[in-house]
Amino acid sequence: QGSAQRSPSAPPRAARILQAAGHGAMAGQALRRLALALLAARGAAVSLRPALRNSGTGRNTTAASLAPADASRTESSQGAPCQCEVSNPSWRGCTRTTPKCVFIDLGAADGNSFRTFLTDGYGPVQNCPSGTWEAFLVEANPRFDSPLAQLEARFPNQLVAQRSTAAFACEGSTTFYLDTQNHNTNYWGSSLSSNHPDTKKSGLQNVQVHLMNLNRLLFEHTIPGDWVMVKMDIEGAEYDIMPCLAQAPSASLIDRLYMEEHQPTWSLTGGTKDTLEKAKAILRQRGVDIPPYFSQTL
Numbered sequence: 001q002g003s004a005q006r007s008p009s010a011p012p013r014a015a016r017i018l019q020a021a022g023h024g025a026m027a028g029q030a031l032r033r034l035a036l037a038l039l040a041a042r043g044a045a046v047s048l049r050p051a052l053r054n055s056g057t058g059r060n061t062t063a064a065s066l067a068p069a070d071a072s073r074t075e076s077s078q079g080a081p082c083q084c085e086v087s088n089p090s091w092r093g094c095t096r097t098t099p100k101c102v103f104i105d106l107g108a109a110d111g112n113s114f115r116t117f118l119t120d121g122y123g124p125v126q127n128c129p130s131g132t133w134e135a136f137l138v139e140a141n142p143r144f145d146s147p148l149a150q151l152e153a154r155f156p157n158q159l160v161a162q163r164s165t166a167a168f169a170c171e172g173s174t175t176f177y178l179d180t181q182n183h184n185t186n187y188w189g190s191s192l193s194s195n196h197p198d199t200k201k202s203g204l205q206n207v208q209v210h211l212m213n214l215n216r217l218l219f220e221h222t223i224p225g226d227w228v229m230v231k232m233d234i235e236g237a238e239y240d241i242m243p244c245l246a247q248a249p250s251a252s253l254i255d256r257l258y259m260e261e262h263q264p265t266w267s268l269t270g271g272t273k274d275t276l277e278k279a280k281a282i283l284r285q286r287g288v289d290i291p292p293y294f295s296q297t298l
Contacts, residue, residue, distance in 0.1 A: 079268045080240065080268045080269045081168070081170075081172050081173070081174035081211060081268070082168070082169075082170035082171065082172040082211065083169075083170055084169040084170060084243070084244035084247075084269075085169065085170045085171070085213055085215065085216075085244075086215055086244060086247050086248040086249065087215065087219070087248065087249055087250070088216070091216050091219050091220055092220055093219060093220065094219070094220055094221055094222060094223050096223055097223070098130050098132070099129035099130055099223060099225030099226050099227075100128055100129055100130055100132040100133055100134055100226055100227075101125065101128035101129065101132070101133040101134070101226065101227045101228075101229070102133070102134050102135075102136070102221065102222050102226050102227070102228045102229070103117045103122070103133065103134070103135040103136070103229050103231070104135075104136045104138075104214070104217065104218075104228070104229065104230045104231070105117075105135065105136070105137045105138065105231045106138050106167035106214065106230065106231065106232045106233070106234050106241075107138070107139065107167070107231075107232065107233040107234045107235070108137035108138055108139040108144070108148065108161070109139060109141070109144055110144045110147040110148065111137060111144075111147060111148055111151045111161075113231050113233075113295075114135055114137055114151065114159070117133075117135070117229075122229055122231075122258075123229075128227060129225060129226065129227055133158065134158055134159070134160075134221070135155070135158065135159045135160070136159075136160050136162065136217060136221065137151070137159065137160070137161045137162065138162045138165055138166070138167050138212060139161070139162070139163060139164075139165070140164060140165060140166035140176045140190065140192075140209045141164075141176070141178065141190045142163070142164045142207055142209075143178075144163070145163040145164060148161035148163050149161060149163065162210075162212055164207070164209050164210065165209060165210040165211070165212050166192055166209050166210070166211055166212070166234070166237070167211075167212055167214055167232070167234055167237060167241060168192075168211040168212065168213065168214075168237060168240060168241060169213060169214070169215070169240055169241045169243075169244035169245070170211065170213050170244075171210075171211050171212065171213050171216070172210075172211045173208055173209065173210055173211060174192065174208070174209065174211055175192075175194075175206045175207075175208060175209075176190065176191075176192055176206060176207055176208070176209040177190065177191055177192070177193065177194055177196065177199035177202070177204055177205070177206045178190050178199065178202055178205045178206060178207065179191070179196075179198040179199060179201075179202055180202040180203075180205055181198060181201050181202055182198060189201075189202075189235065190235065191234075191235035191236055191237075191266060192234075192235070192236070192237050192266075192268060193235065193236050193237075193265075193266035193267070193268065195236075195265050195266055196235060196236065196266050214230070214241055214245060215244065215245060215248040215250050215251070216250075218248075218250035218251070218253050218254065219249075219250040219253075222250075222253045223253075224253065226253070226255075227255050228253050228254050228255050228256075229254075229255065229256050229257075229258065230254055230256070230257045230258070230259075231258045231259075232257065232258065232259040232260070233259075233260040233295050235262055235266060236262045236263060236264070236265075236266025236267055237266075237267070237268070238259055238260075238261060238262065238276065239264050239266070239267035239269065239271025239272070239275070239276055240267055240268050240269045240271055242259075242271075242275075242276055242279040242280065242283075243269075243271065243275050243276070243278070243279045245279065245283065246278070246279035246280075246282040246283050246286075247282075251283060251286060251288065252286050252287060252288075254283070254288045255287075255288070255289060256288070256289045256290075256291070257283065257288055257289070257290045258291070258293040259290065259293055260293055260294055260295050261276070264276070
């Protein structure tokens with residue numbers, strides 16, 4: 001349910017990409033040629049950004065250092081359907097070599113924020129690297145399955161709609177609570193949390209949904225030359241995703257994160273304002289621009 005608010009000025013990296021300067025394009029081509037050479041030499045996808053790869057033992061990697069202060073309460077005991085997964089050797093790195101804009105909409109509703117993106121609300125689309133774009137729309141409320149399917153059919157090979165799917169920090173399935181009251185605002189109170197006042201007013205009506213891992217989507221569908229925008233308006237699940245994202249190697253692929261903040265009591269992992277701010281600080285240190293953001297569209 002996002003809007004088009006942007007920060008007044010983009011950071012240097014953003015300016016280089018969005019302005020599409022000639023020398024930047026040449027440098028990008030040189031970097032891509034270098035990446036392909038390294039790929040051939042190593043037989044695996046190679047990132048040209050710092051710390052994109054994890055040097056672990058090959059096992060599933062989970063994150064714990066940004067856990068809430070009450071460490072005696074584990075994520076599972078607090079009601080999280082699965083644990084943070086920052087990387088996994090089974091994930092397949094993106095092999096695409098042509099850069100583009102990648103718009104990732106978490107809490108996509110009927111695609112309204114995507115339409116804002118198309119009409120330059122998140123920056124001039126014509127300035128996308130290579131003049132092309134790709135979009136991933138993630139929405140848990142099945143009420144929006146049909147309009148999202150229509151958008152997917154309208155933009156084949158450019159738009160992927162993950163319908164009846166909630167954004168999270170791991171994969172699995174869980175209960176999603178429906179807002180059935182706010183008809184004029186796209187049922188914006190629907191949430192993974194049964195503590196949300198709008199889901200309570202709706203009698204805690206619920207459906208089962210899939211969970212997608214943002215860290216995996218970034219790893220498998222973006223490359224360093226892309227201009228990657230993530231819009232996150234997910235009614236409290238930002239407290240579950242952000243601490244995990246801050247430790248994920250693939251987080252460095254994000255250029256700009258538009259995140260609307262809600263109540264930490266809607267977190268499934270016991271997230272707090274403090275853990276969210278720490279995660280934001282880490283992401284900013286890694287080059288992610290996080291401007292103030294509040295959804296204007298519904």
